[in-house]
Structure formats: structure tokens, C-alpha cells
Amino acid sequence: MMPRIISRAAAKRRGLKRYFTGKPCIHGHTHERIVSSRCCLGCQRAYNSSPKGRARMTRYDRAPKGRERRWKTNHSPKGRDSLWRYHQSPKGREAQRRYDQAPKGQDRIWRRVHSEVGKETRRRYQRSAKYQNYRRGYENAERLNRYLDPKSSDFNMDRAYAIIARRQRGGR
Ligand SMILES: [Zn+2]
Numbered sequence: 001m002m003p004r005i006i007s008r009a010a011a012k013r014r015g016l017k018r019y020f021t022g023k024p025c026i027h028g029h030t031h032e033r034i035v036s037s038r039c040c041l042g043c044q045r046a047y048n049s050s051p052k053g054r055a056r057m058t059r060y061d062r063a064p065k066g067r068e069r070r071w072k073t074n075h076s077p078k079g080r081d082s083l084w085r086y087h088q089s090p091k092g093r094e095a096q097r098r099y100d101q102a103p104k105g106q107d108r109i110w111r112r113v114h115s116e117v118g119k120e121t122r123r124r125y126q127r128s129a130k131y132q133n134y135r136r137g138y139e140n141a142e143r144l145n146r147y148l149d150p151k152s153s154d155f156n157m158d159r160a161y162a163i164i165a166r167r168q169r170g171g172r
Contacts, residue, residue, distance in 0.1 A: 002022075004020065005022045007019060007021065008021075008035060008038070011035050012035050017034065017036070018032040018034060018035060019032065019033055019035055020032045025040040025042065027043055027046070029041070029042025031043075140163055140167075144163045147159045148160050
């Protein structure tokens with residue numbers, strides 16, 4: 001859809017950020033232009049995706065101003081939503097996996113696991129029925145191995161059969 005034609009002066013008077021002359025720029029884009037800089041959006045888009053433009057964006061993202069802006073975006077409802085969608089996407093998952101395996105990511109995981117919050121999460125998990133159940137299953141398997149091992153001092157067929165019978169009934 002073509003934007004409506006509006007001169008720069010008229011757009012400025014109305015407090016708009018963009019104007020549109022309908023005439024192509026020197027690079028042949030027929031796009032809207034920015035009132036403040038007269039910059040063509042087509043040119044800007046091309047610049048932003050060029051190596052030079054990308055490098056500049058990276059520098060901006062790392063500077064205090066860029067970080068603040070990013071933080072604000074990521075914490076706004078819209079930003080959170082788009083971040084969440086990105087993390088669910090194959091691309092986002094892959095990036096997360098790569099990050100987790102890199103030294104920086106490993107360090108972060110280590111710090112999280114050893115943080116108070118991480119320790120509390122771990123304690124909560126260990127109190128959960130899921131973990132208790134898993135733990136019981138594991139201990140029973142170990143015990144069963146000892147009962148079934150003729151070389152073990154715990155060798156005891158009756159107890160082994162009792163565990164096997166309980167398992168067959170669907171218990172642990
Ligand atoms: Zn242009």
C-alpha cells in the first residue's frame with residue numbers, strides 16, 4: 001500500500017515523523033522519508049542490513065544507551081511477548097543451546113545453580129513427589145542388584161523376589 005503524499009513541511013507542521021513525496025530517492029526507492037533527517041526508509045533499511053550498519057548497531061547495543069533501550073524493550077509487555085516467542089522458536093532454542101555450552105553460559109549456569117535461588121529450587125525439587133519417587137526407584141534398583149549378586153554380602157534371593165513381585169504389581 002502506497003502511503004499518502006505529504007510534503008515534509010506539511011508533515012512537520014502536523015508533528016508527523018515521516019513524509020512522502022512519491023518521488024524516488026537517488027537509489028531508486030519510492031519510500032517514506034524521515035522528517036528530521038530527510039533520510040529515505042529504503043536507504044535506511046539497506047544500510048541497517050549492510051555489514052557497516054550491523055556493526056554500528058552492535059556497537060550501539062553494547063553502549064549504555066543501547067543497553068538501556070534494550071532493557072526497556074525487553075521488559076515492556078510487547079517486548080516480553082516477542083522475546084518469549086523467540087525463545088520458543090527453533091532459532092531461539094538453538095541460540096540458547098549454543099550459549100549454554102559456551103564458557104560464558106556454563107559460568108552463568110554454575111552461578112545460578114550455586115546461588116540462593118538455585119539452591120532453594122534444588123531443595124524444592126528434592127522435596128517433590130517426583131524426585132522422591134525417582135529416588136526410591138533408584139535405591140530399589142541398587143538394592144536389587146546387591147540381592148541378586150552372589151558375590152555380594154547382601155545376596156538374598158527372597159528379598160530380590162519380593163522387590164520384583166512389588167514391581168510387577170506396579171509399585172516401586
Ligand atoms: Zn533510498
